[in-house]
Amino acid sequence: MKVADVYIHGEWRWPDTWVTRYPSLLDLQHFTSHSADKVVWRSSSGLELDYGTSSVWNDIRTAHDEVPWSDMVWFPQAIPRHSFFMWLLVNKKLKTQDIMARWLSSGNMNFNLMCCSLCTLGPDSHEHLFFECPYSDQVWKGVKDLAGLHNVTNSWGSIYDHLVHFRGSKNAKHVIGRMVVSAAGYFVWQERNARLFSTKKRGANRLIEVILTTVRMKLHTMRFKRTSQVDSILQDWSLPRGLVIEDDDCG
Structure with a gap:
């Protein structure tokens, strides 16, 4: 789901099943943002990157030195x-x-x-x-x-x-x-x-x-x-x- 689906007119509207499983959602503070929703990837080094299969793959794979051949x-x-x-x-x-x-x-x-x-x-x-x-x-x-x-x-x-x-x-x-x-x-x-x-x-x-x-x-x-x-x-x-x-x- 997007943030806009659960934060409507300045209020959190959590699905009941979410609140039952995670009661701490009720304590979440309100926020003000005029930014459009977007998907980001937080890399293993803490950087926020535009989400893409290339950036995710390079972050989760086990990297080795390139072979000479x-x-x-x-x-x-x-x-x-x-x-x-x-x-x-x-x-x-x-x-x-x-x-x-x-x-x-x-x-x-x-x-x-x-x-x-x-x-x-x-x-x-x-x-x-x-x-x-x-x-x-x-x-x-x-x-x-x-x-x-x-x-x-x-x-x-x-x-x-x-x-x-x-x-x-x-x-x-x-x-x-x-x-x-x-x-x-x-x-x-x-x-x-x-x-x-x-x-x-x-x-x-x-x-x-x-x-x-x-x-x-x-x-x-x-x-x-x-x-x-x-x-x-x-x-x-x-x-x-x-x-x-x-x-x-x-x-």
Whole structure:
């Protein structure tokens, strides 16, 4: 209820159920105010703020320091399902075979018989899949140059360090680099699972094509500031000149 609903013509008009439960309401002093009713939020530090979900959420949530990889996982140009996958990847939450091998086996299941479904050379792991496996290494080498990642090796540590270093950059090359790494990891993981749970297989060259096509389609929805670097990017990715604008860097 609003104050105006219970304070009428200079008198408190409390609902009977309120007075029964809280008799002290009868002792409440009268007041004079010409201000309009409004909803406010008194913060944990005692400040009165305009009520809003943002101010309330920031006040009641448990805050932590921002992680260094946030901008390389969540950024405006990202494909949402790829961002969610990258969140799992950087936190090493994917159920790779080396992790499953630590679980207690039951029945006739023997985790020692597991092998990477991409190369069959041994159990897969986080580092193996991204991108030290011969199959995923071939995929990485097939996509990294177009993403401007020529000098980045196939180890996840090297890739992670590069992305974190440029995590806040709006430079078109760095944005595309994040997109390509996310797409490469997503589709390698997808291929790994497809081979584990079905008979479907795609060669490395086919997966490279899928990754680059997916990123190219996303680039068609973006706009780029006119620079010599962007002209080169448009040419390399076979994108139309109509994507160039004069204002933002990479939108």
